[in-house]
Amino acid sequence: MLRVTVLALLLLAGGLAAAEEGKRGEQVYRETCAACHDTGAAGAPRIGDEKAWAPRIREGKRMMVKMAIRGIRGMPPRGGNPALTDEEVERAVVYLLNRSGARIRE
Numbered sequence: 001m002l003r004v005t006v007l008a009l010l011l012l013a014g015g016l017a018a019a020e021e022g023k024r025g026e027q028v029y030r031e032t033c034a035a036c037h038d039t040g041a042a043g044a045p046r047i048g049d050e051k052a053w054a055p056r057i058r059e060g061k062r063m064m065v066k067m068a069i070r071g072i073r074g075m076p077p078r079g080g081n082p083a084l085t086d087e088e089v090e091r092a093v094v095y096l097l098n099r100s101g102a103r104i105r106e
Contacts, residue, residue, distance in 0.1 A: 022088045025095030025106065032079040033092055042074035045100070053100035061104055064097060065090045 029037075029047075036044035045052035056064060068089050071077035078084045079092070094104050 022085055023091070025088075025091030025093075028084060028088050028092035029095050032081045032084065033096060036075070036079075037096060044075065047096055047099050050101035053097065053102070057097055057100070057102045061090075061094065061097065061102075065093050068093050 023031075034047075036042055037047045040046045045056070065086075068075075069078060069086060078089055084092075091106070094102075094106050098104055098106065
């Protein structure tokens with residue numbers, strides 16, 4: 001009985017930890033950001049376009065995350081997905097920047 005209880009508690013703790021982690025950057029990017037940043041819709045800089053992203057990368061991760069959370073020009077706050085946490089937005093920004101010439105630790 002003790003083994004079953006311990007196992008159940010470990011499984012529960014693991015599930016809670018996974019839920020607290022939220023979505024990974026690539027997942028958020030694919031679900032929310034790719035519609036515009038893969039195509040350049042509404043003037044969005046395309047992922048991988050190092051020339052377009054260079055000035056943004058120079059502004060720094062903190063500024064890019066701030067703009068992604070608040071929205072900028074044609075991009076709505078949180079890329080139009082209000083359910084995203086700040087951490088999930090940050091992960092997506094890092095994912096996007098790193099695939100566009102940055103070297104930010106994920």
